[in-house]
Amino acid sequence: MNLGRFILNRLGQIVITLFIITTFLFLLFRMMPGDPTSMILDPKMPPEAKELIRKEFGLDKPLMVQYLYYLKNTLTGNFGKSFYYPETVLEIVKRKLPPTILLFTTAVILSYLIGLPLGKTIAWRRGSRLEMGATVFGLFFYTVFIPWFGLIAIWVFSYRLGWFPIGGMLTPEVWAADVGLFPKIWDVLYHLILPLSVLTLLFFAGSMLLMRNSMLETLREDYILTARAKGLPERVIKNRHAARNAMLPVVTALTLSLAFSLNGGVLTETIFSWPGLGKALVEAVLNHDYPLAQAAFLLLAILVLFANLLADILYAYLDPRIKY
Amino acid sequence: MSLLEVKNLRMCYQTSQGLIKAVDGVSFEVKKGEALGLVGESGCGKSTIALSIMRLLPPNGRLLGGEILFADEDLLTKDEEEMRKMRGRRISLIFQAALNALNPVHRVGDQIIEAIQAHERMGKEEALRRVEELYRLVGLDPGMMGSFPHQYSGGMKQRAIIALALSCNPELLIADEPTTALDVIIQDQIIKEILKLQKEFNLTLIYISHDISLIAETCSSIGIMYAGKLVEYAPTIALFQSPLHPYTQGLLSSYPSIKGPKRRISPIPGEVPNLLHPPSGCRFHPRCPRAKEICGKEEPKYRRIKEDHYIACHCVNNSAL
Numbered sequence: 087m088n089l090g091r092f093i094l095n096r097l098g099q100i101v102i103t104l105f106i107i108t109t110f111l112f113l114l115f116r117m118m119p120g121d122p123t124s125m126i127l128d129p130k131m132p133p134e135a136k137e138l139i140r141k142e143f144g145l146d147k148p149l150m151v152q153y154l155y156y157l158k159n160t161l162t163g164n165f166g167k168s169f170y171y172p173e174t175v176l177e178i179v180k181r182k183l184p185p186t187i188l189l190f191t192t193a194v195i196l197s198y199l200i201g202l203p204l205g206k207t208i209a210w211r212r213g214s215r216l217e218m219g220a221t222v223f224g225l226f227f228y229t230v231f232i233p234w235f236g237l238i239a240i241w242v243f244s245y246r247l248g249w250f251p252i253g254g255m256l257t258p259e260v261w262a263a264d265v266g267l268f269p270k271i272w273d274v275l276y277h278l279i280l281p282l283s284v285l286t287l288l289f290f291a292g293s294m295l296l297m298r299n300s301m302l303e304t305l306r307e308d309y310i311l312t313a314r315a316k317g318l319p320e321r322v323i324k325n326r327h328a329a330r331n332a333m334l335p336v337v338t339a340l341t342l343s344l345a346f347s348l349n350g351g352v353l354t355e356t357i358f359s360w361p362g363l364g365k366a367l368v369e370a371v372l373n374h375d376y377p378l379a380q381a382a383f384l385l386l387a388i389l390v391l392f393a394n395l396l397a398d399i400l401y402a403y404l405d406p407r408i409k410y
Numbered sequence: 411m412s413l414l415e416v417k418n419l420r421m422c423y424q425t426s427q428g429l430i431k432a433v434d435g436v437s438f439e440v441k442k443g444e445a446l447g448l449v450g451e452s453g454c455g456k457s458t459i460a461l462s463i464m465r466l467l468p469p470n471g472r473l474l475g476g477e478i479l480f481a482d483e484d485l486l487t488k489d490e491e492e493m494r495k496m497r498g499r500r501i502s503l504i505f506q507a508a509l510n511a512l513n514p515v516h517r518v519g520d521q522i523i524e525a526i527q528a529h530e531r532m533g534k535e536e537a538l539r540r541v542e543e544l545y546r547l548v549g550l551d552p553g554m555m556g557s558f559p560h561q562y563s564g565g566m567k568q569r570a571i572i573a574l575a576l577s578c579n580p581e582l583l584i585a586d587e588p589t590t591a592l593d594v595i596i597q598d599q600i601i602k603e604i605l606k607l608q609k610e611f612n613l614t615l616i617y618i619s620h621d622i623s624l625i626a627e628t629c630s631s632i633g634i635m636y637a638g639k640l641v642e643y644a645p646t647i648a649l650f651q652s653p654l655h656p657y658t659q660g661l662l663s664s665y666p667s668i669k670g671p672k673r674r675i676s677p678i679p680g681e682v683p684n685l686l687h688p689p690s691g692c693r694f695h696p697r698c699p700r701a702k703e704i705c706g707k708e709e710p711k712y713r714r715i716k717e718d719h720y721i722a723c724h725c726v727n728n729s730a731l
């Protein structure tokens with residue numbers, strides 16, 4: 087089977103999976119306790135007004151009819167209006183996505199840029215002090231609780247030392263003023279550094295340990311002994327034979343991490359007052375904001391499914407044994 | 411003149427349970443152009459000797475003493491970079507279980523070119539031609555050079571590994587069970603190939619196997635190993651005509667002979683000793699049909715008993731010959 091056929095097949099699977107997930111999401115939110123309209127409806131409203139609002143959102147229709155509407159709208163990319171915010175769901179996502187990418191996706195990329203070479207090096211120098219230190223360091227950050235570490239970072243660097251702002255993504259005054267692009271970019275960077283550093287530290291531990299373990303496994307392979315017996319220089323054995331092969335499982339993890347990063351993280355966003363998607367999503371669930379929650383979960387599902395597809399394609403590209 | 415001389419080599423593996431003395435006082439020499447076979451049951455230290463010569467022991471391997479003289483230079487005193495320049499260029503190793511010996515993500519031809527270029531300043535074109543030549547030499551289609559290892563059959567992989575081992579015209583080739591992973595017919599072809607190449611290039615060969623009948627076909631002299639020690643060493647014909655050590659005798663009678671007269675196959679009773687706590691005295695004495703009192707107490711000396719015939723056994727004395 088060639089790559090084109092493989093991708094088509096997988097796309098078909100993705101469509102079916104998405105349909106199932108969409109249905110599941112629809113049912114899930116309807117089965118949750120609590121009335122969504124209670125958020126928008128004031129108990130003091132006259133019953134006719136309540137009825138009008140229910141009608142506006144289509145909540146008076148039977149469940150099956152609601153479901154069909156919902157399917158049709160989802161298919162046409164119409165995710166409806168938020169129950170909670172005075173915006174459409176798409177507008178909210180468009181507003182929240184760039185900050186999320188700026189913080190979370192950047193953190194994932196940075197953490198892999200640091201984690202992979204370091205993981206490679208410490209696996210190669212197994213048993214050295216560097217390896218012990220980096221592994222303990224990595225395990226610490228791998229297991230540390232984000233809010234705890236984030237709050238300490240804010241307390242030390244923002245509150246005591248005053249190097250960084252306490253939270254937020256930008257200073258409204260700077261962005262309102264007519265100061266040109268550079269001060270504005272600088273303002274965002276200034277807000278970004280602390281949360282980005284904290285997240286990168288936390289994520290990097292994972293990628294470093296993953297690379298280390300994968301590399302240790304590769305180093306036990308017969309072809310590494312062959313490479314030594316050939317008289318290759320150490321550097322070539324490390325890079326062309328060990329690290330190149332150790333990258334295979336890491337690529338899958340990286341693609342999935344990138345997909346998940348677009349979803350943000352509620353705890354990080356709360357602590358750093360970062361206007362990302364993660365918090366919006368959790369609030370949407372708590373507020374019975376069906377349209378927003380459904381759309382956000384669907385977005386996540388789509389991302390993960392496509393990331394998997396991408397990982398498979400990359401894997402086939404990197405590993406000649408795999409053919410589709 | 412001997413190309414390789416191993417003198418009283420002793421090495422062990424460090425494990426959580428203690429030291430495994432995998433090679434304990436082994437001495438032998440290989441003359442230029444000669445083929446030496448090393449035989450012994452699984453776990454007796456054959457591969458450990460091969461890896462010691464290449465200085466490629468795993469991290470828990472420790473050299474305890476001895477010398478390995480290659481062309482009159484002691485390999486054990488060389489530094490890592492000097493050793494690297496020896497590997498693949500002057501001494502090649504085809505190691506055991508070699509079916510995964512090629513990296514799955516690189517083309518086989520490239521993996522051989524890489525070995526050539528690690529030792530010789532040679533352009534890609536010239537190296538390619540050399541690999542083509544090597545492929546023909548070992549009976550592979552040069553058209554397969556651009557393929558990946560998984561596209562090769564087991565026998566083809568082994569041929570490619572032989573081509574790789576010969577790519578820099580080494581003086582010494584160590585083949586550690588080069589055919590165990592292959593079926594019998596391919597096994598036979600590969601052995602013939604190695605023999606042909608050995609004669610053609612006047613290669614010095616150390617051939618390691620647990621199969622003494624295979625070694626007999628291949629090698630001019632044979633070393634018999636038991637539990638980390640060399641117990642007998644002799645020219646092949648002498649060894650087959652008059653094996654002296656009880657273990658060698660047992661080993662020879664445990665293999666059926668197709669050509670020779672019919673005889674009963676009698677495997678040696680008992681088990682290979684644990685090298686963590688090897689038996690005292692002669693390590694073979696618990697299984698030896700001729701064990702005497704002294705055998706459990708004193709270690710027999712490895713000594714020359716006839717021209718080119720060495721043995722370590724209390725029960726054989728010069729007068730008995």
Ligand SMILES: Nc1ncnc2c1ncn2[C@@H]1O[C@H](COP(=O)(O)OP(=O)(O)OP(=O)(O)O)[C@@H](O)[C@H]1O
Pocket residue numbers: 423424425430432450451452453454455456457458459468470506620685
């Ligand atoms: N890395 C290691 N760590 C600990 N012990 C080891 C290690 N490698 C080998 N040994 C032990 O050392 C002894 C000799 O092993 P070696 O591989 O040299 O035997 P061998 O004669 O090649 O056996 P086989 O015919 O099975 O290949 C065995 O008892 C084995 O269990």
Ligand SMILES: [Mg+2]
Pocket residue numbers: 456457458506586
């Ligand atoms: Mg072995």
